[in-house]
Amino acid sequence: MFEIFQYSFMVRAFAAGIMIAVVAPLIGNFLVIKRFSLIADTLAHLALAGVAIGLLTNTQPLSATIVLTAVAAIGIERLRASKNIPADAVLAMFLPGGLALAIVLISFANGFNIDLFTYLFGSIMTVKESEIWLIIGLGIATVTVILLLYKKLLYASFDEESARASGVPVEPINIVLIVLTAITVSLAMRAVGILLVGALMVIPVVTAMQLGRSFFQGMFLSVLFALMAVIAGLFIAYYLNVPAGGAIVLVSLIIFGLIALTNIRLRP
Amino acid sequence: MKDKILVSIDHVSFSYATGLVLDSITLAIKRGEFLGIIGPNGSGKTTLIKIMLGILRSSTGSISLFGQNIDKFKDWSKIGYVPQKAGAMAVRFPITVEEIAGMGRVSNKRFLDFSSDEDREAVSDALDAVDLADYRKRLLTELSGGQQQRVFIARALASKPELLILDEPTVGVDIDSETRFYELLKDLNEKHKLTLVLVSHDIDVVAHEVQTIACVNRTLVCHGRPQEVITGDFIEKLYGKHLRFIVHGH
Numbered sequence: 202m203f204e205i206f207q208y209s210f211m212v213r214a215f216a217a218g219i220m221i222a223v224v225a226p227l228i229g230n231f232l233v234i235k236r237f238s239l240i241a242d243t244l245a246h247l248a249l250a251g252v253a254i255g256l257l258t259n260t261q262p263l264s265a266t267i268v269l270t271a272v273a274a275i276g277i278e279r280l281r282a283s284k285n286i287p288a289d290a291v292l293a294m295f296l297p298g299g300l301a302l303a304i305v306l307i308s309f310a311n312g313f314n315i316d317l318f319t320y321l322f323g324s325i326m327t328v329k330e331s332e333i334w335l336i337i338g339l340g341i342a343t344v345t346v347i348l349l350l351y352k353k354l355l356y357a358s359f360d361e362e363s364a365r366a367s368g369v370p371v372e373p374i375n376i377v378l379i380v381l382t383a384i385t386v387s388l389a390m391r392a393v394g395i396l397l398v399g400a401l402m403v404i405p406v407v408t409a410m411q412l413g414r415s416f417f418q419g420m421f422l423s424v425l426f427a428l429m430a431v432i433a434g435l436f437i438a439y440y441l442n443v444p445a446g447g448a449i450v451l452v453s454l455i456i457f458g459l460i461a462l463t464n465i466r467l468r469p
Numbered sequence: 470m471k472d473k474i475l476v477s478i479d480h481v482s483f484s485y486a487t488g489l490v491l492d493s494i495t496l497a498i499k500r501g502e503f504l505g506i507i508g509p510n511g512s513g514k515t516t517l518i519k520i521m522l523g524i525l526r527s528s529t530g531s532i533s534l535f536g537q538n539i540d541k542f543k544d545w546s547k548i549g550y551v552p553q554k555a556g557a558m559a560v561r562f563p564i565t566v567e568e569i570a571g572m573g574r575v576s577n578k579r580f581l582d583f584s585s586d587e588d589r590e591a592v593s594d595a596l597d598a599v600d601l602a603d604y605r606k607r608l609l610t611e612l613s614g615g616q617q618q619r620v621f622i623a624r625a626l627a628s629k630p631e632l633l634i635l636d637e638p639t640v641g642v643d644i645d646s647e648t649r650f651y652e653l654l655k656d657l658n659e660k661h662k663l664t665l666v667l668v669s670h671d672i673d674v675v676a677h678e679v680q681t682i683a684c685v686n687r688t689l690v691c692h693g694r695p696q697e698v699i700t701g702d703f704i705e706k707l708y709g710k711h712l713r714f715i716v717h718g719h
Contacts, residue, residue, distance in 0.1 A: 234562060352582035356572040359564070363552050363621075366522040367628065368545030369575055413563030414608070 205439050213333050214325045220340035221392045222431040226423035227347050228385045229402035235358040242399035243292045244386040247273045247299030249395050252320045253306035270383035278379045323394030323446030336388050343381050393446035400450040408457040411464045426456050473500050475632050475664055481530035483516055490516050492688045503658045503665045505679035507672050509708050512686040514668045518634050549625030553636040566620050567605040570595055573627030595626040615646025634666045651678050
């Protein structure tokens with residue numbers, strides 16, 4: 202069954218997929234506890250505008266996307282922190298905003314084409330060598346930052362006000378988290394596509410929440426479930442000839458369903 | 470003398486867009502004091518402590534903490550804070566008692582966050598103090614309201630503070646837990662020599678537990694020992710004319 206690894210495009214798909222499966226749920230844990238899960242989908246829609254800029258200017262869409270989503274993410278965080286607008290309304294504003302910008306930019310680039318669809322629905326099997334190194338490099342950097350700032354990220358995400366009162370530099374920590382989110386969304390976009398990015402950041406976390414006996418353990422489990430989904434999803438995509446992004450997200454939903462069901466049955 | 474005053478609030482005013490919330494409040498909190506800040510809902514109590522904690526900035530006036538102007542004050546681990554409805558979580562989320570108490574050790578002095586032996590010991594001492602040592606591995610959402618409240622006190626204690634500020638800590642807690650809770654506060658104040666500031670709208674309970682009372686309703690309406698302050702026209706001044714006040718014996 203391992204002839205699948207004879208193809209270098211599959212090896213690249215697995216390398217990118219595994220890196221993303223580690224990073225996406227790690228960030229997702231902090232977003233879920235912060236009750237800010239929808240930021241992932243919002244940034245994903247902004248990512249589409251980033252892709253459009255990349256295609257329009259003939260630069261690598263991934264780099265353009267990372268820059269655009271990071272800048273927008275800081276704007277979102279600033280607006281949220283100002284407390285003049287409710288946090289969910291900020292997201293509800295930026296999400297269609299990103300899409301609107303993307304549509305206009307795409308029309309300049311002579312409309313929809315195949316390239317764009319690979320970003321909408323993901324195309325992990327067409328990941329290029331240069332992209333692999335960007336994904337792995339940024340992935341490792343993200344994991345490192347999370348490990349180093351773990352406690353501050355947890356405190357600021359769990360209880361922002363008390364963290365501030367304890368002298369934790371909440372504003373810079375929030376900016377770090379949201380920029381890491383922007384980077385992760387941009388990377389994951391390549392694997393599962395803009396429309397499914399949020400799923401990879403949230404579903405494994407929610408699955409782990411059913412079982413975890415601590416936040417740390419929950420983080421570990423969420424990465425485990427994401428890895429299972431990505432690896433199984435890639436096998437399914439290859440052998441059944443279906444889109445990998447859809448397969449990955451469906452597998453992660455099936456894992457969630459199985460765990461939720463056994464959990465309900467086990468509970469008194 | 471400077472060392473005896475932990476918090477000095479000098480003519481502090483604060484306004485939200487909707488209007489003036491605090492009007493020229495002057496108040497000093499001495500080391501070892503157990504102060505109750507009381508007042509009706511929306512009287513500015515919580516705003517006042519948020520200013521003391523540096524979460525909000527006063528429009529005018531000045532504040533000093535441990536003898537130092539609040540803008541220069543960096544030693545936030547000396548102040549523990551238990552917010553209103555701390556960390557209220559309705560949905561099961563896997564976070565343990567120990568992990569929450571450990572947040573109290575996150576400091577602004579260290580860039581990296583690896584736990585030292587000193588951190589672990591402080592967390593374990595804090596959980597002992599609130600009688601939750603056996604619950605360290607339990608999830609927050611598996612505890613009762615009263616126990617959850619004590620988790621957040623443990624978090625505040627873990628930084629080894631000299632001043633502990635609690636905002637409406639007994640809201641949503643049953644009577645039994647409430648009684649135990651005030652015993653714990655008394656213990657922290659007397660045995661652990663902790664200076665306490667307790668914010669509450671429940672004058673009845675507070676009056677019996679604290680040494681000094683500050684009544685806030687936009688201005689500082691009164692300040693002093695409970696038996697001196699709670700007399701005659703006090704309620705009228707604080708709440709308006711149409712409220713009766715019954716002091717129960719404990």
